[in-house]
Structure formats: C-alpha cells, structure tokens
Amino acid sequence: MAQVAAPRSQGLGPGFWPVTIVMTVVNIILGIYIATFDINKYLPEAAAPAGDIDLLFKFMAAIGNAIFLYVTVYVVYFAIVWRRRPSDAPDAIGIQIHDAPTLELWWTIIPSVLVIIIAIFSVKIWMNLQNASGDVLTMEAIGHQFKFEFRYPNLKSSVYDEMHVPVDTPVTVQVTSSDVIHSFWVPEVRLKYDMVPGLVQSVRFTPNRIGKYRVICTEFCGTNHANMFATMYIDSPQDFNRWIAAQAKLQASSGGAVALQGGTAAAGQTLFANKCSSCHSVGPFEQKIVGPGLGKLLSDTTHPNLVTGEKPNAVDISHVLIKGYQGPDDSQGKNGPSLGAMPNRDANGLSNSDIANLVAYLTSLSQSK
Numbered sequence: 001m002a003q004v005a006a007p008r009s010q011g012l013g014p015g016f017w018p019v020t021i022v023m024t025v026v027n028i029i030l031g032i033y034i035a036t037f038d039i040n041k042y043l044p045e046a047a048a049p050a051g052d053i054d055l056l057f058k059f060m061a062a063i064g065n066a067i068f069l070y071v072t073v074y075v076v077y078f079a080i081v082w083r084r085r086p087s088d089a090p091d092a093i094g095i096q097i098h099d100a101p102t103l104e105l106w107w108t109i110i111p112s113v114l115v116i117i118i119a120i121f122s123v124k125i126w127m128n129l130q131n132a133s134g135d136v137l138t139m140e141a142i143g144h145q146f147k148f149e150f151r152y153p154n155l156k157s158s159v160y161d162e163m164h165v166p167v168d169t170p171v172t173v174q175v176t177s178s179d180v181i182h183s184f185w186v187p188e189v190r191l192k193y194d195m196v197p198g199l200v201q202s203v204r205f206t207p208n209r210i211g212k213y214r215v216i217c218t219e220f221c222g223t224n225h226a227n228m229f230a231t232m233y234i235d236s237p238q239d240f241n242r243w244i245a246a247q248a249k250l251q252a253s254s255g256g257a258v259a260l261q262g263g264t265a266a267a268g269q270t271l272f273a274n275k276c277s278s279c280h281s282v283g284p285f286e287q288k289i290v291g292p293g294l295g296k297l298l299s300d301t302t303h304p305n306l307v308t309g310e311k312p313n314a315v316d317i318s319h320v321l322i323k324g325y326q327g328p329d330d331s332q333g334k335n336g337p338s339l340g341a342m343p344n345r346d347a348n349g350l351s352n353s354d355i356a357n358l359v360a361y362l363t364s365l366s367q368s369k
C-alpha cells in the first residue's frame with residue numbers, strides 16, 4: 001500500500017508552542033501549590049532553622065518539579081512528532097543539529113542562576129547552624145550502641161535517651177559518638193547530623209515550639225539500630241529549670257546499695273522486655289545476644305560466678321545492674337574477647353524499685369527451672 005509521505009515540518013514541530021504553553025501553566029499551578037503547601041500541618045516546625053529549611057526545600061521542589069515536567073514532556077512530544085514514518089527509508093536518521101549558540105547559552109545560564117541561588121540560600125542556613133557564639137545553652141549528645149547520651153553543663157552525670165531544651169533559647173549541641181557512626185535526627189527541627197567517633201560537630205538551633213519530639217538514629221549502627229530513639233522535650237524555661245534541678249537531685253541520691261526486698265518478678269519481667277531483652281536472652285549463659293543469657297544465673301554449673309567474679313546471689317546481681325560492667329578484653333587470655341559493656345543504672349534508666357524488681361525476676365528465672 002503506497003502512502004504519500006506528508007511533508008515533514010522542520011524545526012520544533014506543529015505542537016511545540018501549545019505544549020509549552022500548557023506545560024508552563026501547569027508548572028505555575030504546581031509552583032503555587034508547592035509554595036503554599038503547609039508542611040507545618042504534617043510535620044510541625046519546632047525550632048528556628050526549620051522554617052528556612054522548609055523554604056529551601058519548597059524552592060528546590062518547585063524547580064525540580066518544573067525541570068522534570070519540561071524534560072519528560074518534551075522527550076515524549078518530540079518522540080511522537082519525529083517518529084519514523086512507514087514511508088521513511090529504513091536507514092533514515094533524524095536531522096542532526098550542531099551549534100545552537102542561543103539555546104546553549106540559555107541552558108547554561110538558567111541552571112547556573114538556579115544553582116547559585118540554592119548555594120547562597122543553603123550556605124546561609126549552614127553558617128547559622130555552625131554559629132556557636134553567644135549561646136545560652138551548650139550541651140553534648142553522644143551516640144552509643146544503642147542509646148543517646150546527653151551531657152549538660154550543670155549536671156554531674158549524663159542523661160540517657162532523654163533530652164530537654166528550653167524554648168526560645170539558642171542551643172548548641174555538640175554531636176559525636178563513642179563507638180560507631182550514629183546519627184542525630186530530629187525531624188521537627190529539620191536537622192540530621194552524623195555522630196562520628198572522633199569528630200565533634202556543633203549544631204545550633206533555637207527551639208520555638210513546646211512539645212515532645214523524637215530523636216532518631218538514622219545510621220545503621222548494629223543489631224538494635226531500629227530501636228535507637230531518644231525523646232527531645234522542648235520545655236518552658238521554668239519546666240526546664242525544674243527538670244535540671246530534679247535530675248541533679250536524682251543523681252546526688254543514686255549510687256550505693258539498693259534495698260532489694262519488695263521487688264516483684266512480674267514487674268521485673270515487663271522491665272526486662274523493655275530495657276534488657278535487646279541484649280539478653282532468658283536462655284542459658286551461652287545463649288548470647290550482646291550480653292550473656294540470664295535464664296540460669298543462680299543454677300548454671302558451667303558458669304558458677306557472675307562475669308564480675310562475684311557470686312550469683314541477689315545482692316551481687318544488683319551490683320552489676322547498678323554499676324554496669326565491662327570485662328577485661330584479653331583476647332589471648334582465659335576470658336577471651338570481652339562481650340562488651342553492660343550499661344550502668346543511669347544508662348539503663350533504672351530506679352531503685354526497678355532494680356529490686358529486675359533482681360526478683362532474674363532470681364525467679366533460675367528457680368523455675
């Protein structure tokens with residue numbers, strides 16, 4: 001069947017300008033939608049750089065959206081307009097264009113200008129984050145497998161997995177890690193900083209919305225990475241001072257012996273599931289997770305003493321829970337490589353009654369077998 005080839009139009013094809021106009025209108029509508037989108041409704045902004053970061057994000061989203069649309073629609077459009085017709089010779093090739101200075105000029109100028117705007121904007125935000133001058137509160141955040149440690153200038157000991165900052169007060173957090181790379185992410189503050197061993201980085205923000213937020217580790221840091229969270233409380237200045245005072249009092253009173261009578265195994269079991277089961281099984285000593293199995297502490301003939309060398313009785317078990325323990329790492333010697341660190345009571349967040357309950361539970365495990 002002979003077909004007369006329609007005269008092929010040169011240049012941009014018949015639909016170019018209509019397509020361009022429709023796309024530009026769509027881009028303007030989407031641009032307005034992005035610019036007016038209320039991110040706050042879905043992920044509230046809780047500190048000062050969050051607003052700027054959202055603005056930068058919107059700007060990049062609008063540009064990215066426009067580039068995506070123009071590029072894909074033109075690719076599809078030209079593929080249709082300049083498709084090979086049945087009447088074309090089998091080895092026909094498209095028109096080859098070289099040297100289009102005007103076009104090249106624009107596709108250089110436009111992206112350059114956009115990238116320069118983004119650079120100025122983001123460097124400004126970044127410098128603000130680095131700025132540590134004139135701070136009201138400087139604190140430290142240290143990543144551990146698998147918890148966050150926070151240090152405050154007015155507190156003797158660290159606080160774990162709970163961080164408080166006063167509202168409307170610039171805060172500098174010095175972020176680092178004690179073991180592997182973790183990361184410090186508070187979505188509502190729009191900050192995500194890697195916690196790198198040996199490297200201390202400053203992050204400054206000014207909390208501006210009272211509330212309770214999650215600090216999340218976003219760097220795969222080991223078996224229990226997915227449970228590595230802390231809570232960030234943005235408090236009123238009064239609440240913040242009250243918390244610091246309460247914390248200081250608690251720290252002054254902890255340490256020393258703990259009365260073990262009155263602990264209940266049932267309460268201990270719940271605590272164990274929350275605070276210990278990521279590192280300990282309730283199987284025999286050999287059934288290790290991070291630390292040894294604790295199911296037969298009092299009745300294991302192959303492991304007669306605690307790892308501390310103490311006797312497996314309630315009081316000595318409580319010492320391990322209070323002080324924590326890390327065995328010597330003599331990989332050539334009789335102990336072999338250390339199992340790792342058993343966190344102390346502050347790190348595990350154990351009150352006196354928690355310790356009594358846990359000891360009751362652990363001793364009951366051995367008796368039930």
Ligand code: HEC
Pocket residue numbers: 145146272275276277278279280285290291292294297305306307308317320321325326327328338339340341342343348350358
């Ligand atoms: C981060 C992991 C981790 C967590 C969480 C943890 N432990 Fe441990 N625990 C260890 C390690 C590691 C050891 C062994 C230390 C060593 O031998 O150097 C250990 C040792 C112990 C021992 C001594 C065991 C023995 O046979 O001598 C007891 C008891 C114990 N832990 C109880 C607990 C309780 C109760 C909790 C919950 C409050 C808990 N641990 C939470 C890692 C952990």
Ligand SMILES: [Cu+2]
Pocket residue numbers: 143144145146181182183217218219220221225228
């Ligand atoms: Cu981590």
